[in-house]
Amino acid sequence: MLEIENRRKALQDNLDAQKKQRERNIMGQFSTPYLLALDIMQHMKSLIKGNNVSLFEPSIGTGVFYSVFAEVFGTDKKAFGIELDNHYFSPAKQLWEGFPLEIVQADFFNITPDRHFPLLVANPPYIRHHHIENSQKQELQLRTYEQTGIKTSGLTGMYCYFLMLSEQWLEDGGISCWLIPSEFMDVNYGKALKHYLLNNVELLQIHRFNATDLQFADALVSSCIVIFRKAKPQSNSPIRFTLGGSISKPEKETLIDRQEIADSQKWTNLFENGIVQTNETEKLGDYFTVKRGVVTGDNNFFIVDDNKIEQYGIDKKFLYPILPSPRYIKGDIIEATGELPDIERQEYLFSCNLSESILKQQYPGTWSYIQEGERQGVRDGYICSRRTPWYSCEERPPASIIVPYMGRSDTNKRMFRFILNKSKAITTNVYLLLYPKPQYARSLRDLTILTQVWHALNSIPQERMIKGGRFYGGGLRKMEPNELMNIPLSEISGLLEEDNKQLSLFQ
Numbered sequence: 001m002l003e004i005e006n007r008r009k010a011l012q013d014n015l016d017a018q019k020k021q022r023e024r025n026i027m028g029q030f031s032t033p034y035l036l037a038l039d040i041m042q043h044m045k046s047l048i049k050g051n052n053v054s055l056f057e058p059s060i061g062t063g064v065f066y067s068v069f070a071e072v073f074g075t076d077k078k079a080f081g082i083e084l085d086n087h088y089f090s091p092a093k094q095l096w097e098g099f100p101l102e103i104v105q106a107d108f109f110n111i112t113p114d115r116h117f118p119l120l121v122a123n124p125p126y127i128r129h130h131h132i133e134n135s136q137k138q139e140l141q142l143r144t145y146e147q148t149g150i151k152t153s154g155l156t157g158m159y160c161y162f163l164m165l166s167e168q169w170l171e172d173g174g175i176s177c178w179l180i181p182s183e184f185m186d187v188n189y190g191k192a193l194k195h196y197l198l199n200n201v202e203l204l205q206i207h208r209f210n211a212t213d214l215q216f217a218d219a220l221v222s223s224c225i226v227i228f229r230k231a232k233p234q235s236n237s238p239i240r241f242t243l244g245g246s247i248s249k250p251e252k253e254t255l256i257d258r259q260e261i262a263d264s265q266k267w268t269n270l271f272e273n274g275i276v277q278t279n280e281t282e283k284l285g286d287y288f289t290v291k292r293g294v295v296t297g298d299n300n301f302f303i304v305d306d307n308k309i310e311q312y313g314i315d316k317k318f319l320y321p322i323l324p325s326p327r328y329i330k331g332d333i334i335e336a337t338g339e340l341p342d343i344e345r346q347e348y349l350f351s352c353n354l355s356e357s358i359l360k361q362q363y364p365g366t367w368s369y370i371q372e373g374e375r376q377g378v379r380d381g382y383i384c385s386r387r388t389p390w391y392s393c394e395e396r397p398p399a400s401i402i403v404p405y406m407g408r409s410d411t412n413k414r415m416f417r418f419i420l421n422k423s424k425a426i427t428t429n430v431y432l433l434l435y436p437k438p439q440y441a442r443s444l445r446d447l448t449i450l451t452q453v454w455h456a457l458n459s460i461p462q463e464r465m466i467k468g469g470r471f472y473g474g475g476l477r478k479m480e481p482n483e484l485m486n487i488p489l490s491e492i493s494g495l496l497e498e499d500n501k502q503l504s505l506f507q
């Protein structure tokens with residue numbers, strides 16, 4: 001937590017205490033609890049690519065979302081916020097003096113965007129329709145229709161207009177995250193917002209809190225978090241409906257096709273559909289240690305083919321067969337001739353830890369290749385400049401079961417697949433490598449057992465795999481080694497014989 005967060009929270013409590021409950025209801029002034037804001041921002045970090053991020057908050061209050069944004073992304077990142085009420089605006093502006101946060105006092109609906117943001121996070125005012133003046137209602141209905149082509153009912157709450165009219169503040173592909181009441185999912189006035197989420201943007205996720213777990217005790221509404229991307233909706237990309245717990249660790253999750261959502265009158269029913277719940281206690285990590293493949297520092301230099309080997313005369317001693325990117329591996333089995341994989345793209349990892357003087361004398365071809373790397377500036381790269389010698393890659397033994405660490409829902413129905421690698425080829429970090437735990441190593445040296453285990457791993461339902469990985473939007477999922485080790489796994493129990501630990505000491 002940033003040091004300033006304590007001051008912000010004290011300020012928030014103090015300012016809230018000076019207002020009557022009715023006043024706060026009319027203006028929709030219920031601040032987001034710090035821990036909830038932090039959880040949301042950490043989740044945003046998993047969705048945002050790259051380091052070039054800035055935040056827009058259309059109804060900033062005292063700035064809890066900026067506080068967690070600075071904590072999660074760094075205090076050097078810029079942000080822009082709007083606040084209507086001077087009661088919150090002035091003290092907030094003073095509080096954040098010196099931070100790269102610009103706050104203006106204005107009505108969100110009266111301010112024309114002069115910039116676009118990659119990230120928007122908001123807890124907009126929950127002002128019910130009967131507190132919105134008729135003239136303002138008509139103006140908002142008209143603007144929503146003009147900007148989105150969607151007609152809204154007169155009963156629409158203010159938060160819906162905030163959400164539907166915020167798109168012009170986002171850059172293309174920007175992520176938008178809204179903490180709003182969940183009632184729009186079931187009531188009549190919510191149809192417009194649901195239509196917007198399914199047709200105007202790429203809806204990524206809706207998280208519903210448990211009805212009993214009220215996020216704002218003082219506002220008495222059950223809330224949800226809606227996350228979307230400013231992009232055309234992807235018809236074949238299912239949408240995550242998560243329920244309970246926190247957004248980064250929901251208790252339940254289900255993936256639902258857009259069509260099924262569109263056909264559903266009450267979206268709150270969808271959260272219970274096809275829920276992935278497992279009572280398994282065994283995990284993949286009980287059987288395997290998972291490691292990422294080799295990070296070379298520069299694949300163009302360290303991955304070499306026969307032509308390059310011949311051209312420079314690189315010595316075999318420094319070459320390790322390596323698999324190409326998963327897109328070149330068509331099936332789920334890599335056959336082998338001897339140690340080499342039976343694939344078209346035969347490639348090798350170049351790695352060596354002898355000194356340049358020895359190489360120059362004894363392996364002139366290899367030495368000339370290293371010279372070439374120096375000429376190209378490979379040694380100055382981030383990874384290479386931090387190791388000695390710079391041309392020595394980390395060691396990774398080959399693994400019999402490997403998993404491409406990234407999957408796309410639109411290109412591959414099975415986003416995560418386990419590949420049986422019968423060769424001795426290693427991989428770069430686009431794969432995860434599964435190494436048997438010592439007590440199962442002997443059992444897994446038997447090809448029949450290994451094949452059974454590999455089949456069993458591929459029978460893990462994709463939903464369970466997807467739930468364990470990370471969501472990157474646009475149908476893209478990634479899996480980190482520890483996430484794969486945490487995947488619940490009952491499928492292989494009974495297939496593997498555990499070595500008696502005492503016996504294995506003498507092997």
Ligand SMILES: C[S@@+](CC[C@H](N)C(=O)[O-])C[C@H]1O[C@@H](n2cnc3c(N)ncnc32)[C@H](O)[C@@H]1O
Pocket residue numbers: 027028029030031032057058059060061062063064065082083084085088106107108109122123124125126
């Ligand atoms: C639900 S609070 C959220 C505050 C803060 N973002 C947070 O999460 O704690 C909504 C805020 O929006 C402000 N607000 C209400 N109507 C607004 C408008 N039309 N334009 C900008 N801010 C507005 C309120 O004064 C209040 O501070």
